[in-house]
Amino acid sequence: GNSVTQMEGPVTLSEEAFLTINCTYTATGYPSLFWYVQYPGEGLQLLLKATKADDKGSNKGFEATYRKETTSFHLEKGSVQVSDSAVYFCALSLSGGGADGLTFGKGTHLIIQP
Amino acid sequence: GAVVSQHPSRVICKSGTSVKIECRSLDFQATTMFWYRQFPKQSLMLMATSNEGSKATYEQGVEKDKFLINHASLTLSTLTVTSAHPEDSSFYICSARDPFGRSSYEQYFGPGTRLTVT
Numbered sequence: 376g377n378s379v380t381q382m383e384g385p386v387t388l389s390e391e392a393f394l395t396i397n398c399t400y401t402a403t404g405y406p407s408l409f410w411y412v413q414y415p416g417e418g419l420q421l422l423l424k425a426t427k428a429d430d431k432g433s434n435k436g437f438e439a440t441y442r443k444e445t446t447s448f449h450l451e452k453g454s455v456q457v458s459d460s461a462v463y464f465c466a467l468s469l470s471g472g473g474a475d476g477l478t479f480g481k482g483t484h485l486i487i488q489p
Numbered sequence: 490g491a492v493v494s495q496h497p498s499r500v501i502c503k504s505g506t507s508v509k510i511e512c513r514s515l516d517f518q519a520t521t522m523f524w525y526r527q528f529p530k531q532s533l534m535l536m537a538t539s540n541e542g543s544k545a546t547y548e549q550g551v552e553k554d555k556f557l558i559n560h561a562s563l564t565l566s567t568l569t570v571t572s573a574h575p576e577d578s579s580f581y582i583c584s585a586r587d588p589f590g591r592s593s594y595e596q597y598f599g600p601g602t603r604l605t606v607t
Contacts, residue, residue, distance in 0.1 A: 383530075411598075416600065418493065418582070418597075418598035418600045419533075419582070420598070421595050421596075464532070476548075477523075478535070479533045
């Protein structure tokens with residue numbers, strides 16, 4: 376079956392630190408990969424996506440590259456801010472994310488301290 | 490952007506009763522909606538896929554008679570937990586897909602409903 380494994384938190388960093396949240400996956404087909412973010416009291420929001428190998432998704436200073444050879448999609452940001460504090464979910468879909476449900480990792484709680 | 494709401498945000502019910510959770514797409518028509526369940530410190534687990542005007546498709550292990558899903562309009566899907574028991578206590582999240590939107594692949598998530606069964 377399909378599964379997503381991501382590092383468990385909480386991850387606590389100081390403002391302006393470099394961020395990496397690891398994500399690896401297993402899939403029966405060729406998946407599209409996503410990162411979602413959930414701010415306190417809000418629904419999940421799409422942060423970035425990649426649909427094929429070597430694609431790089433980017434948004435709000437966050438980046439992730441689809442690595443087929445290592446089945447990974449690690450999330451990175453060069454300099455985090457307090458406002459980045461949230462829960463981050465890595466997810467995959469075999470249909471591109473629209474036609475079928477998503478398979479999620481457990482989520483990583485990120486805490487940025489001033 | 491596309492907005493999805495859920496109602497109620499929190500509900501407490503007694504064991505043996507039924508509770509209905511609503512999921513609405515506020516500014517777009519959603520032909521497909523998804524229902525997820527999230528346990529503490531666990532990932533979101535897909536429960537079912539709801540297509541407007543047709544029966545929902547349930548994931549393996551999800552009891553369709555216990556979790557009734559209705560998608561009677563393009564903006565509303567409901568999840569009814571029938572004869573609820575304490576083990577049904579969880580966080581239920583819906584998402585909706587806008588097939589005509591800027592990103593047809595993207596799912597828009599509601600804020601979730603916390604169900605507590607006493």
